[in-house]
Amino acid sequence: MKFHFYIFLLVFSIFSFSQAQYEHAWQNLMPQPQDIHLQKGQFVLDSLFTVAIPDTASRRVQIAATKFIRRLTNRTGLFVKHGFPLSLKEVPQANIVVHYNRTGNLQLHEDEAYQLKITAQQINIEAGTDLGVVFAFETLLQLLDNDHEKYFFQNLTISDKPAFTWRGLMIDAARHFQPVAVIKRNLDAMLVAKLNTFHWHLSDDQGFRIAIKAYPQLTQKASDGQFYTQAQIKDVIQYAADRGIRVIPEIDVPGHATALLTALPDIASRKKNYQLQRNAGIFDPTLDPTNPQTYKVLDKIFKEIAGLFPFAYIHIGGDENRGRQWDANPEIQAFMRQKGLKNNHELQTYFNVKLEKILQKYHKKMMGWEEIRTPQMPKTALIHVWRGRAGVSLTKTVKSGYDAVLSNGFYIDLMLPAATHYQTQLYPKQAHLTIDQKAHILGGEATMWSELVTPFTIDSRIWPRTLAIGERLWSNPSGTNLRQMYQRLFAQGYHLEELGITHIKNRGVILRNIAQNQDISTLQALSRLYEPLKGYKRNKAGTEYQSYSPFMLFADACSADAEDALRFGFLVEDYLKQPNSENKRKIVIYLKKWQHFGEALKNLHTNPKLELLRPMSRSLANLAKDLNRLSLEDAIVNQAFVQQLQADYKIAFKAYNDVSLALKKPLNILIKYWLKQKGYNWSE
Numbered sequence: 001m002k003f004h005f006y007i008f009l010l011v012f013s014i015f016s017f018s019q020a021q022y023e024h025a026w027q028n029l030m031p032q033p034q035d036i037h038l039q040k041g042q043f044v045l046d047s048l049f050t051v052a053i054p055d056t057a058s059r060r061v062q063i064a065a066t067k068f069i070r071r072l073t074n075r076t077g078l079f080v081k082h083g084f085p086l087s088l089k090e091v092p093q094a095n096i097v098v099h100y101n102r103t104g105n106l107q108l109h110e111d112e113a114y115q116l117k118i119t120a121q122q123i124n125i126e127a128g129t130d131l132g133v134v135f136a137f138e139t140l141l142q143l144l145d146n147d148h149e150k151y152f153f154q155n156l157t158i159s160d161k162p163a164f165t166w167r168g169l170m171i172d173a174a175r176h177f178q179p180v181a182v183i184k185r186n187l188d189a190m191l192v193a194k195l196n197t198f199h200w201h202l203s204d205d206q207g208f209r210i211a212i213k214a215y216p217q218l219t220q221k222a223s224d225g226q227f228y229t230q231a232q233i234k235d236v237i238q239y240a241a242d243r244g245i246r247v248i249p250e251i252d253v254p255g256h257a258t259a260l261l262t263a264l265p266d267i268a269s270r271k272k273n274y275q276l277q278r279n280a281g282i283f284d285p286t287l288d289p290t291n292p293q294t295y296k297v298l299d300k301i302f303k304e305i306a307g308l309f310p311f312a313y314i315h316i317g318g319d320e321n322r323g324r325q326w327d328a329n330p331e332i333q334a335f336m337r338q339k340g341l342k343n344n345h346e347l348q349t350y351f352n353v354k355l356e357k358i359l360q361k362y363h364k365k366m367m368g369w370e371e372i373r374t375p376q377m378p379k380t381a382l383i384h385v386w387r388g389r390a391g392v393s394l395t396k397t398v399k400s401g402y403d404a405v406l407s408n409g410f411y412i413d414l415m416l417p418a419a420t421h422y423q424t425q426l427y428p429k430q431a432h433l434t435i436d437q438k439a440h441i442l443g444g445e446a447t448m449w450s451e452l453v454t455p456f457t458i459d460s461r462i463w464p465r466t467l468a469i470g471e472r473l474w475s476n477p478s479g480t481n482l483r484q485m486y487q488r489l490f491a492q493g494y495h496l497e498e499l500g501i502t503h504i505k506n507r508g509v510i511l512r513n514i515a516q517n518q519d520i521s522t523l524q525a526l527s528r529l530y531e532p533l534k535g536y537k538r539n540k541a542g543t544e545y546q547s548y549s550p551f552m553l554f555a556d557a558c559s560a561d562a563e564d565a566l567r568f569g570f571l572v573e574d575y576l577k578q579p580n581s582e583n584k585r586k587i588v589i590y591l592k593k594w595q596h597f598g599e600a601l602k603n604l605h606t607n608p609k610l611e612l613l614r615p616m617s618r619s620l621a622n623l624a625k626d627l628n629r630l631s632l633e634d635a636i637v638n639q640a641f642v643q644q645l646q647a648d649y650k651i652a653f654k655a656y657n658d659v660s661l662a663l664k665k666p667l668n669i670l671i672k673y674w675l676k677q678k679g680y681n682w683s684e
């Protein structure tokens, strides 16, 4: 973001995440705009506040303007006289005036730029298309500021446009079905992150989730009754289009096909009866690429899909086919010899090329996971990069001449911190890409695989972290000030609740369920210190949890960025920089609190789920007790104490209940620092 300071200089306050406070709303913008000029003065809001849009405004602009007014009044409590947008022709001097040239197309490389000019008299939104207008309203809402007596917008000019044309969120509705309401609220939230592409993963081993008229058995036999009707699909596409979001469907073939083959076993590479998969993992059931009937079926399925989804691309999956059923089938092996197909990659390319022809027939382009990038694959395919070391596969893809969308680094189901995703580079360092090669990188996509998420918990896995990914894709900032990023992430993240996102409130629901409606304040505090196991460690071998397992456990109430652990980390950072008593006091407040956790849980009536948490809270309390002692200036430290500390530390950082204590880094720093003062070394 470029900042320009005109007329007067606003002192950029030192962000203090620990206080969750900020000086000015514009400091908390996320994604950061490309260009911002601050000016003196404010536009002050009152109940006569008006918004005017052109008489010919698209439904997209009408919805955005109306929703903006509603969210603004909900945030301010203002009882405005004009609760709906007015006509620009009739009220050209309205407080917010919107001008744009045309309705945007929901295709690649469309103009999504906007300008926002705030003066004391009027706020101007200008854009080439209505897509820019939608984003301008989101930015303006983030700029809402207040002092003790009024709400206002800081005078400024913003000129903004996205760095990448593909800014996606994938939701896997196959592993756990996600009802329409879940999809819609996440589409609303996508706008806050300025994302524009919803990738709908509609089939996998665990379910086939879209009704296909030609094959009603697909949803009758392979969905447990949990699927979208075509009317629902159309409704979601319209809802997304009204928000400037395009929708790309995915039917995953030829692997990840247990559900499809449960309904249509005749086109499997191994003839048998199939049943829906209830575990997570990579499974063998695979379509038979040598069977002409396979292509007849796919033609009918993709014909219906192409008719439903207006976006130019259809995603055909193509990932993780180990080809075991192909290897074991003598007829398939004979077919390969006859066609001169040397290996399973070549056989899958044979399949993909035929599939691409089917898509072309229905005027669609093919997107697939990076496994489809084989030497014979036409360059018209769009490659979805997700594997390997950072940047390596992306570089290879674009240097081979394919367009690419990056998800490696944006796998939000890994439960990694927002900082990890934020630091993922779209233009890999050391790749030395030419301008043309860079142009092949269309953007990126957060992937919400749903093996371990239900409609109840999915929001807390997507948000707020996806705001950080949104900034990477919209602003592509060159600097990565993580502390400031987290400040903004949490500042904007909680506003998502006004759109119905349940990432905060459902944590309380889970904890109340655990505590059987007793006081959950201790459990809440614990849940802000522990994070679900990262990577895929929570679900060992994919069989610890099944799709019907309870996902209402303590781990489900914890997030990938334990907020208090983050705050504590920043306090320790401050303290090491300035080891004064005030900075120390802030740390000790936490330590004292943690020391009481063991007692606090003891006061609750227990039950089997709550009982599981006791060793965890006790071990944290024991460690905190040691640290409280160590924090004292006159503490007497001896070898026995250090050994006790080491033992307590080890126990506290054991993984309990599929979570781990997120305090490792700051506590290590702190212990090392304090022990050194007493003449002792520390190693974990």
Ligand code: ACM
Residues within 6 Å of the ligand: 319, 320, 369, 386
């Ligand atoms: C994938 O994660 N199997 C694309």
